[in-house]
Amino acid sequence: MKIGILGGTGRMGRGLAKAWAKHGHEIFIGSRDPEKAKQVAEQIAQETGGKLYGVDLITAAREGEVVVLSLPYTACADQLKRLSSELMGKIIVDITNPFGAVLEKQTSGVEENAKALGVPARWVAAFKTNWWTTLDKPVNKDGIVRDCFYCGDDREAKEIVAQLIREVGFRPVDCGPLKAARTLDLMVPLMIELDRKLGANASLSWKLLD
Numbered sequence: 001m002k003i004g005i006l007g008g009t010g011r012m013g014r015g016l017a018k019a020w021a022k023h024g025h026e027i028f029i030g031s032r033d034p035e036k037a038k039q040v041a042e043q044i045a046q047e048t049g050g051k052l053y054g055v056d057l058i059t060a061a062r063e064g065e066v067v068v069l070s071l072p073y074t075a076c077a078d079q080l081k082r083l084s085s086e087l088m089g090k091i092i093v094d095i096t097n098p099f100g101a102v103l104e105k106q107t108s109g110v111e112e113n114a115k116a117l118g119v120p121a122r123w124v125a126a127f128k129t130n131w132w133t134t135l136d137k138p139v140n141k142d143g144i145v146r147d148c149f150y151c152g153d154d155r156e157a158k159e160i161v162a163q164l165i166r167e168v169g170f171r172p173v174d175c176g177p178l179k180a181a182r183t184l185d186l187m188v189p190l191m192i193e194l195d196r197k198l199g200a201n202a203s204l205s206w207k208l209l210d
Contacts, residue, residue: 004064021050030060138169
């Protein structure tokens, strides 16, 4: 599968690119700084032996069958408007966090990004409650597989994203329709606060137990 990562030079983008490259996906690391993207792609390719390309945002959006939105939330609206023709109809995995930039419980970052795009797309929110440090440590020190909560309105798109979550090594947990991201967004500040209080150094994960 061809995967475009918008903001692929960031910590989350790099971690996901590395994990998926190991599974044979063709990765297009998109950045506002294409030269930096090329350097990151070359580094990950050396580590994994995978196929990675450092490109600009337009190319990553155009080439990706699945496109991961990993830009800073405040930059998303403008970039999505620019990329609307490339992203129309595609599966978009939104991993961004608004950190209070949207009305609590009334909307979510992914819903606002969908409005900003302005054309139909198959949105799935995922990886919002996962630290970048855990992407290469999907099993914690006690041998427990970490969870990745995701949500969306398109069943087929969610199944594809669930498989990508498994390839990272996490257990996918389907949280329902896209509006469930309103809850996921609010879990992030709490996770950050707990991590700070416990001195966990960005190693905490939410876990659903039965």
